[in-house]
Amino acid sequence: MKKTIEEHAERFSAAAAEYDDEQDSDEYLACANLVVEHADPTDEDVVLDLGTGTGAIALALAPDAKRVVGRDISEGMLEQAREKAQDAGIDNVEFGEGRFRDPNYEDEVDIVTSNFAMHHLSDEEKREAIAVIADLNPDKFVLGDVMFFGTPDPEKPFYSPEVDDPATVGTLADALTDEGFVLTAVERVHEQVGVLVAERFGDAGKRVSLDE
Numbered sequence: 147m148k149k150t151i152e153e154h155a156e157r158f159s160a161a162a163a164e165y166d167d168e169q170d171s172d173e174y175l176a177c178a179n180l181v182v183e184h185a186d187p188t189d190e191d192v193v194l195d196l197g198t199g200t201g202a203i204a205l206a207l208a209p210d211a212k213r214v215v216g217r218d219i220s221e222g223m224l225e226q227a228r229e230k231a232q233d234a235g236i237d238n239v240e241f242g243e244g245r246f247r248d249p250n251y252e253d254e255v256d257i258v259t260s261n262f263a264m265h266h267l268s269d270e271e272k273r274e275a276i277a278v279i280a281d282l283n284p285d286k287f288v289l290g291d292v293m294f295f296g297t298p299d300p301e302k303p304f305y306s307p308e309v310d311d312p313a314t315v316g317t318l319a320d321a322l323t324d325e326g327f328v329l330t331a332v333e334r335v336h337e338q339v340g341v342l343v344a345e346r347f348g349d350a351g352k353r354v355s356l357d358e
């Protein structure tokens with residue numbers, strides 16, 4: 147992590163009011179749409195959206211889901227999300243403080259989503275976060291984010307090197323499969339942006355001892 151959690155929270159809270167208007171790049175929109183499409187909840191599914199920000203993913207999924215829980219470190223971003231939920235009359239979504247490695251959520255969850263947020267963590271912290279997500283035992287984790295499919299062009303970073311710390315797709319895939327997930331889709335939006343769909347298939351998809 148190139149900034150502390152407090153520094154990230156402060157930075158996002160300061161920009162929260164303008165955040166939505168600035169998310170107009172083709173890559174961000176395509177990534178967010180793919181996360182929503184792959185999450186695809188039914189009215190029986192509880193969704194946990196980590197790094198929910200102003201609720202782009204959480205609010206898009208709520209009409210189809212049983213319940214959506216959004217977690218973020220920035221109170222300013224969460225406040226925007228709550229206002230949007232209220233304005234839209236969406237009442238099956240709850241926004242509160244929580245972080246990747248301590249989501250402040252312990253109930254049942256069927257689908258975990260995250261869009262454009264995990265790249266704020268170092269690779270070691272991403273691994274820890276993925277382990278925490280796996281412990282929540284979701285069927286599916288849909289991760290949209292800045293991630294490297296090849297060697298990023300240093301002249302054209304899609305991210306801000308001073309605050310962001312994206313991983314390679316290989317590093318993320320290893321961390322997910324080490325936690326018993328199977329990668330069922332890899333969507334390349336841009337050489338530095340993608341969506342990974344990681345699923346668990348009952349007992350067969352979880353780590354088992356060969357001696358059993």
Ligand SMILES: C[S@@+](CC[C@H](N)C(=O)[O-])C[C@H]1O[C@@H](n2cnc3c(N)ncnc32)[C@H](O)[C@@H]1O
Pocket residue numbers: 151154155158169178196197198199200201202203217218219220223244245246247260261262263266267
């Ligand atoms: C670029 S915004 C993305 C917001 C939203 N997911 C979207 O698609 O528009 C990144 C969000 O991640 C949050 N964030 C950064 N570090 C975090 C952490 N360790 N745990 C939870 N949220 C974090 C920030 O506060 C910010 O709201």
